[in-house]
Amino acid sequence: MALRQIRVEGDEILRKKCREITKITKNIKILAKDMLDTMYDANGVGLAAPQVGILKRLVVIDVGEGPIVLINPKIDEVKGEQINPEGCLSIPGKVGNVKRPSYVKAQALNLDGEEIVVEGTELLAVALCHETDHLDGKLFIDIAEEISED
Numbered sequence: 190m191a192l193r194q195i196r197v198e199g200d201e202i203l204r205k206k207c208r209e210i211t212k213i214t215k216n217i218k219i220l221a222k223d224m225l226d227t228m229y230d231a232n233g234v235g236l237a238a239p240q241v242g243i244l245k246r247l248v249v250i251d252v253g254e255g256p257i258v259l260i261n262p263k264i265d266e267v268k269g270e271q272i273n274p275e276g277c278l279s280i281p282g283k284v285g286n287v288k289r290p291s292y293v294k295a296q297a298l299n300l301d302g303e304e305i306v307v308e309g310t311e312l313l314a315v316a317l318c319h320e321t322d323h324l325d326g327k328l329f330i331d332i333a334e335e336i337s338e339d
């Protein structure tokens with residue numbers, strides 16, 4: 190198990206736009222594994238590569254239904270809305286209510302370079318939006334209402 194250091198708010202890398210992954214190298218596979226280890230260690234449900242200092246379009250998610258690795262994720266379709274308190278491993282101690290779609294359909298590549306489609310409701314819909322936002326330098330505090338200290 191290899192843990193990576195989680196970057197926190199104030200680190201300018203969290204505000205940068207990430208680059209597409211054009212080749213799934215051994216290093217990308219190691220990064221994905223390390224990100225899952227780091228996410229589980231921190232009791233998170235999602236982690237995006239810029240949060241460990243890598244400006245590539247890679248996210249990992251596990252909302253309790255097993256690990257999902259998404260390379261170059263794109264949100265294709267959204268429906269409805271839900272408002273829930275959200276937090277972020279890069280913004281420790283803060284929570285805020287965020288309005289997100291209640292249904293999200295995303296496409297991505299998996300670690301074998303195959304196209305996959307992920308559909309999510311409830312927490313998975315939130316995680317798909319939250320983690321994809323990270324790849325464009327967006328944080329939940331940009332759109333949250335009433336941010337409070339946890």
Ligand code: ZN
Pocket residue numbers: 276277278279319323
């Ligand atoms: Zn986050």
